[in-house]
Amino acid sequence: xxxxxxxxxxxxxxxxEKVWSRPKEDAFxxxxxxxxxxxxxxxxxxxESEDGWECIDAQEFEPPQSFEDALAxxxxxxxxxxxPTTVVYEKWRLYADHAQEKTGSEFETSQHIGVIKYxxxxxxxxxxxxxxxxxxxxxxxCEQQGGQCADPNDRPKFINLVKQPADIKKxxxxxxxxxxxxxxARPIAREYFNNRDHVVDAELHGWKYILDTLKGxxxx
Ligand SMILES: [Zn+2]
Numbered sequence: 752x753x754x755x756x757x758x759x760x761x762x763x764x765x766x767x768e769k770v771w772s773r774p775k776e777d778a779f780x781x782x783x784x785x786x787x788x789x790x791x792x793x794x795x796x797x798x799e800s801e802d803g804w805e806c807i808d809a810q811e812f813e814p815p816q817s818f819e820d821a822l823a824x825x826x827x828x829x830x831x832x833x834x835p836t837t838v839v840y841e842k843w844r845l846y847a848d849h850a851q852e853k854t855g856s857e858f859e860t861s862q863h864i865g866v867i868k869y870x871x872x873x874x875x876x877x878x879x880x881x882x883x884x885x886x887x888x889x890x891x892x893c894e895q896q897g898g899q900c901a902d903p904n905d906r907p908k909f910i911n912l913v914k915q916p917a918d919i920k921k922x923x924x925x926x927x928x929x930x931x932x933x934x935x936a937r938p939i940a941r942e943y944f945n946n947r948d949h950v951v952d953a954e955l956h957g958w959k960y961i962l963d964t965l966k967g968x969x970x971x
Contacts, residue, residue: 788860788949926958
């Protein structure tokens with residue numbers, strides 16, 4: 752008989768699997784890039800292999816619920832398929848020329864960013880608790896049988912949270928063109944998301960970080 756906690760977790764998992772329709776199971780992302788928006792949030796998934804980095808998939812969410820649940824699921828629930836270790840997001844600023852049109856706005860974009868920061872923070876606090884317990888030779892509750900971290904492969908890994916300004920998109924597009932790196936997100940946007948730019952923008956943010964910081968090369 753599964754414990755009540757395990758049953759509850761299975762139900763949550765089932766719910767999340769519906770929300771998080773991509774990426775496909777066999778392509779678990781090492782890096783997630785997010786373009787948060789007032790209405791739609793674009794997410795691009797990247798994977799690193801021996802050959803280099805590639806964008807493997809992209810999904811657009813209609814905030815608030817679906818995206819926030821999906822991120823929580825990806826970071827906090829079943830980690831046995833893999834775990835992202837980098838989360839990149841586009842930072843949000845209110846510029847003077849947009850101040851007028853934003854009058855009365857509840858700034859949903861900035862609320863989504865708050866959730867991203869919070870989820871990554873509690874995830875990383877969990878990592879730190881494991882590190883501290885290991886140093887002291889203690890075992891955490893979550894490591895006991897039936898617990899979330901009972902399988903050593905499911906232990907949470909530290910996530911590097913990165914924010915990038917919006918103005919990197921145009922130059923990054925130029926660099927990708929020069930390197931002949933094709934957009935994976937664009938055809939997905941065309942087929943599933945009315946050709947809106949959110950997943951494409953997310954993809955640009957992912958590449959910006961990979962090419963600059965991880966000194967990453969694109970898989971051929
Ligand atoms: Zn744990």
